[in-house]
Amino acid sequence: MRCIGCDRPTDRSLQLTTLFAHGPLLAPRLCHSCLSRFCLITGATCVGCGRMQPTEQLCSDCRKWEHQGRLLHNRALFAYDASMKAWIYQYKGLGDYRLHVAFQDLIAARLRHAAALVPIPSEPKHFELRGFDPIIGLFGCLRLRSWLRKTATERPQAQKTRQERLKTPQSFHVLASEQMLNRARQITLLDDLYTTGRTLYHARDALVAAGFKGTIDSFTLIR
Amino acid sequence: MDLAGAQLTQPELARLAVSNIAQATVVPALVKVKGHWRCQRCRSQFPVALPDGRFYCPECVTLGRLTDQDNLYRFDQPHQPVGDGRLTWHGTLTPDQQAASDALMASVTAGRDHLIWAVTGAGKTEMLFPTIARLIQQQQRVAIVSPRIDVIRELAPRFRAAFGTTPITVRYGGHFDQTDSDLLLATVHQLLRFYQAFDLIVVDEVDAFPMNGTPMLHQAVQQARRGSVAYLTATPDRVLKRALHRGLGVSRLFRRFHGHPLPVPIIRLMNLQKVPHQLPAAMITWIRQVLATKRVCLLFVPKISWSEQIADVLRQLGLKTAGVASTDPQRAEKVMAFRQRQIDVLVTTTILERGVTVTQCAVGVISAADREFSAAALIQIAGRAGRAADSPDDPVVFFTDRYTLALLAAKRQIVMMNGR
Numbered sequence: 049m050r051c052i053g054c055d056r057p058t059d060r061s062l063q064l065t066t067l068f069a070h071g072p073l074l075a076p077r078l079c080h081s082c083l084s085r086f087c088l089i090t091g092a093t094c095v096g097c098g099r100m101q102p103t104e105q106l107c108s109d110c111r112k113w114e115h116q117g118r119l120l121h122n123r124a125l126f127a128y129d130a131s132m133k134a135w136i137y138q139y140k141g142l143g144d145y146r147l148h149v150a151f152q153d154l155i156a157a158r159l160r161h162a163a164a165l166v167p168i169p170s171e172p173k174h175f176e177l178r179g180f181d182p183i184i185g186l187f188g189c190l191r192l193r194s195w196l197r198k199t200a201t202e203r204p205q206a207q208k209t210r211q212e213r214l215k216t217p218q219s220f221h222v223l224a225s226e227q228m229l230n231r232a233r234q235i236t237l238l239d240d241l242y243t244t245g246r247t248l249y250h251a252r253d254a255l256v257a258a259g260f261k262g263t264i265d266s267f268t269l270i271r
Numbered sequence: 272m273d274l275a276g277a278q279l280t281q282p283e284l285a286r287l288a289v290s291n292i293a294q295a296t297v298v299p300a301l302v303k304v305k306g307h308w309r310c311q312r313c314r315s316q317f318p319v320a321l322p323d324g325r326f327y328c329p330e331c332v333t334l335g336r337l338t339d340q341d342n343l344y345r346f347d348q349p350h351q352p353v354g355d356g357r358l359t360w361h362g363t364l365t366p367d368q369q370a371a372s373d374a375l376m377a378s379v380t381a382g383r384d385h386l387i388w389a390v391t392g393a394g395k396t397e398m399l400f401p402t403i404a405r406l407i408q409q410q411q412r413v414a415i416v417s418p419r420i421d422v423i424r425e426l427a428p429r430f431r432a433a434f435g436t437t438p439i440t441v442r443y444g445g446h447f448d449q450t451d452s453d454l455l456l457a458t459v460h461q462l463l464r465f466y467q468a469f470d471l472i473v474v475d476e477v478d479a480f481p482m483n484g485t486p487m488l489h490q491a492v493q494q495a496r497r498g499s500v501a502y503l504t505a506t507p508d509r510v511l512k513r514a515l516h517r518g519l520g521v522s523r524l525f526r527r528f529h530g531h532p533l534p535v536p537i538i539r540l541m542n543l544q545k546v547p548h549q550l551p552a553a554m555i556t557w558i559r560q561v562l563a564t565k566r567v568c569l570l571f572v573p574k575i576s577w578s579e580q581i582a583d584v585l586r587q588l589g590l591k592t593a594g595v596a597s598t599d600p601q602r603a604e605k606v607m608a609f610r611q612r613q614i615d616v617l618v619t620t621t622i623l624e625r626g627v628t629v630t631q632c633a634v635g636v637i638s639a640a641d642r643e644f645s646a647a648a649l650i651q652i653a654g655r656a657g658r659a660a661d662s663p664d665d666p667v668v669f670f671t672d673r674y675t676l677a678l679l680a681a682k683r684q685i686v687m688m689n690g691r
Contacts, residue, residue, distance in 0.1 A: 081575075085598075143336045146319055146329050179321035179338065 049075060052150060053082030066153070071160040074189055076153045086135070087127040089271065097242055098124040098271045113245060120252060120264065122242050124271035125154055132270055136240070139185075143178045148185030151269065156189055159267060164232035165190055168239040168251055169198045186269060187238045195224040196251055205247060213244045220251050226259035237266040275350040276412070276468025276495075278312065278343055280335050283464075295344040300337035301326060311343055312463050314490040330487045331463055345466045354437030354453045356407025360400055365530075371522035372398045375501060376405070378520035379471055385501045386511055389524035390533055390688050391654020392628070395503050396426065397528075399473060400433055407437060407453045411470035414455040414495065416462060418482035419625060420444060422475055424603065427456050459488045462495035470498035476625045477502040477511070478647060505654060506647035506684075525691040531663030532689040534656045536649070536682055543638055543672045547572070547580040554635070554670055555588065561633040562590070562615055566665060568633045569609075570618045571652050573641035581637065582618045594618040624651040630659035639669035639678055649681035 051058040060076040060083070067073065076083075089100050096110025096119045106114065113119055126132050139147045159165060167183045175181055184192065199219050208216070222229070229235075237251050248266045255264060274289065280300070284292065301308050301318060308318040310328035318326040318339075327338040337343070364372060371387055378385035379402055389395050403413050415430070417423055420443050427441045434454060442457040455461075459474070459482060472492055474482075482488045492500060502511060515521055527533065541551045561568050572578055575596040582594030593614045595602040602622070609617040610629055617623075621643060634656040636644065644652070649669065656665035669678055 084576075138333075142332055143327070144329060144332045145321055145327070175323070179323045179325045179327070181322070185322075 049077070051079035051082055052077050052146060053085075054079060066157065069157075069160060072156055072189055074153045074156045077149045078151070085131040087129050087132070089124055089127055093271075095119075095121060097245060098122045098268070100127055100271075109245065113249060116249065117252075117256075118263075120237070120245070120248055120266040122245070122248065122266045122268060122271065123158070124242060124268045125151065125158065126270050128241070128243075128270045136270070140178070140182050140240070143180075145178075145180050145185060148180070148182070148188070151186070152189045155187060155269070159187075159190055159236065162190075162236040162267070163234040165192050165236050165238055166195050166251075166255075167192050168237060168247060169194065169196050171198050171200050171204075173200055174204070183238060183240055186240060192238070193224070193232075195222055195229065196254065197221045197223055205243070210244060213246050216246050216250070218250050218253065220254035222254050222258035224258075229255065229258060229260040230262070233262040235260065235262065235264045237264065239266065239268045241270045242266070242268040273351050273353075274346040275348050276465050277346045278464055278466035279346075280337060280343060281341060282335055284344060292344055294348055295346050297342050297344055299339070300341040300343050301328060301339040308339065310337060312337060312494075313487045314494065315487050331460075334460065334463055347467070350410075350412050350453075350468070352407070352410040352453055354407060354434070356404050356434065356453065357436050358400055358404040358433060359435035360397070360433035362397060364397060364401075365394070365528055367524055367526055368394055368398045368528065371524055372401050374520060374522040375399070376402045379406070379499045379501070381520075382499060383518065383520045384499055384514075385520040385522070386507060386515065387501065387503045387522050387524070388507055389503070389505060389522070390527060391505045391651060392527045392533075392658045393505075393524040394528035395475070395524075396429055399501075399503075403454070403471070403473075404434070406471055407434075410453075411498070412453055412455075412468060413471045413473070414457065414462065414465075414469040415473045415475065416455075416457050416459045416492070417475040418459050418479045418488065419476055419622075420458055421606075421622060421627065422479075422625060423456055423458060425627065426475070430454065430456060459491055462491040465495040467497045468495055471501065472496050472499075473501045473503065475503045478504050478506055478508045479625055480621075483508060506650050508647070523691075525688040527657075527663070529660035529663055531657065531660075533685050534653065534663075534665055534667045535685055535689070536653045536667040536669050538639075538669045538671060538674070538678060538682065540672065540674075541670060543670065546637060547577040547584070550581065550584055550637075551670075554637070557635065557668060558585070558590070558616060561666065564633075566631045566633045566662070567609065567612060567614070567629065568616045568635065569623065569629065569655055570616060571624070571634070571636045571644075572618060572620060573638050573643035575620055577637075578618045578620055582616075585616055585618070590616050592616040592618065595623070596620045597622045621648055621652075623655070624648055627655060628658050629655065631662045631665065632656060632658070633665050634667045636669045636671075639671040640673050640675045644677060646677040646680040646684065649677060650684055653681065653685060 058079045094107040138144045170181045309316045313331040315330040325338045438452040439454045440452040578594035578596045582592045585592040593605045608614045653667045656667045657663045
């Protein structure tokens with residue numbers, strides 16, 4: 049198989065542990081040198097949002113979220129550095145859908161034991177423009193439950209300042225019935241990027257308002 | 272604004288605020304040929320399906336995505352000349368260069384493609400000047416392209432000096448501005464924004480990455496041309512050599528402009544197990560000896576991560592060192608500092624293997640047996656040395672722990688070219 053980053057034969061192969069583990073069997077699609085351009089999150093992180101920091105304490109952002117109910121305990125794979133920005137630009141900005149499998153093996157390994165995976169949906173307008181849903185593209189290798197719908201907002205989050213982002217109003221609707229929601233004990237929300245946390249906390253609030261009683265956490269590709 | 276010859280997408284038209292698209296020919300971006308989708312911009316035939324049922328072309332996606340619902344706008348009105356093409360370069364060509372220049376002129380007049388097979392440092396750029404000047408004086412349009420940004424950066428000031436009265440457009444790396452000039456200097460990718468626009472396209476370093484192994488870029492040249500194409504290289508690949516039998520004109524130049532032979536590389540076997548954390552003592556001695564002869568030293572390494580690591584090791588030895596790689600945002604500044612001799616040793620990946628001229632510069636290749644160094648790459652690297660007439664014998668050393676065919680082939684070809 050060829051690396052989708054550099055089109056050279058890949059030097060990462062399936063591990064024996066993956067072969068016998070629970071969940072889908074997914075091959076690595078990036079070679080070592082392409083993967084090493086990105087900064088994997090390792091070591092101590094904030095327990096609230098998963099950002100890399102020297103200690104495991106709550107960061108100042110998460111202390112504010114703590115006042116608005118339980119924290120999401122977000123986990124993330126990569127830090128948002130220049131090469132990740134470039135990758136996201138090619139995937140979401142240019143719309144190069146080929147890249148959606150780039151991290152499938154790492155994502156599947158981390159979410160193997162998650163109960164119910166609920167992706168953050170993209171706006172219908174953006175879907176029309178891109179021709180794909182970037183979150184479903186990234187996490188499509190797993191069994192997803194499309195329980196949320198997003199109504200159109202005036203501007204995408206990426207074009208706003210931090211303060212404007214935090215003031216974004218709720219735009220999520222829950223499609224599933226209360227009974228169906230509560231069949232799951234735990235929900236993991238999926239998104240590509242955790243920046244301020246506003247989007248994910250809105251999604252959580254929508255699920256709670258719809259009557260979900262279990263715990264909600266989240267997983268993003270990037271923090 | 273003159274859009275003659277441009278081939279643009281809808282977002283590009285919007286960005287340039289073009290309102291008058293009545294004169295453009297509108298073609299669908301992707302067409303179905305014999306049941307297969309084909310991109311009309313880059314001619315590749317492997318579009319990718321999107322979940323909503325559309326298809327897009329992944330080969331040229333970096334210039335803006337094209338799907339089967341999009342259109343391309345081709346502006347095929349005649350080009351309005353803006354410069355006079357007067358040559359403000361007053362050097363003289365050597366008899367060899369003159370012969371090659373005349374052969375190129377003859378090929379272009381006959382509408383033939385031409386290969387200039389010239390050793391590194393033969394003065395290829397100067398040979399082009401008379402032909403380009405004449406074409407522009409005849410109100411024709413010329414593009415000089417290369418797969419390497421560094422080559423274009425290096426060429427731009429030289430062309431600006433040689434054609435002082437002719438406006439020149441320089442374009443690379445996503446930057447898009449006006450299209451109205453008689454002479455374009457650009458990376459090969461940029462030709463995808465033109466359709467049958469140029470009477471002569473000069474492709475410098477045609478066998479360099481990424482043009483080798485990317486048919487899309489060769490197609491980009493083909494669809495932007497209206498007349499001849501001239502290929503320039505020191506190491507033509509098999510495809511070009513085969514084309515010689517099929518009517519491709521050729522000029523061979525196996526002597527540098529100063530008349531001295533190419534420096535022949537010395538292959539030195541040594542234990543390289545501790546590289547890049549530690550360098551063999553013999554290598555450090557060599558570097559010190561080189562610096563003692565008032566030369567600077569260019570060290571090539573096979574991996575991006577090595578450039579900084581080895582630069583660190585040398586810095587600890589008290590040498591003025593910098594490391595560059597394609598990922599380095601400051602690489603232009605570092606190369607500039609090296610050229611001005613503020614830096615003595617520059618550790619680089621193969622990005623500097625071509626088009627870079629530094630006078631009195633010794634060249635070393637660390638781990639020359641690595642697969643990254645093909646024979647062509649090694650010949651190009653060896654060609655960085657001995658560029659100036661006052662030090663034609665700069666040393667070139669390949670440090671390696673084993674012999675490879677590429678190493679021997681590179682050395683043999685250099686000896687062969689010296690013998691002609």
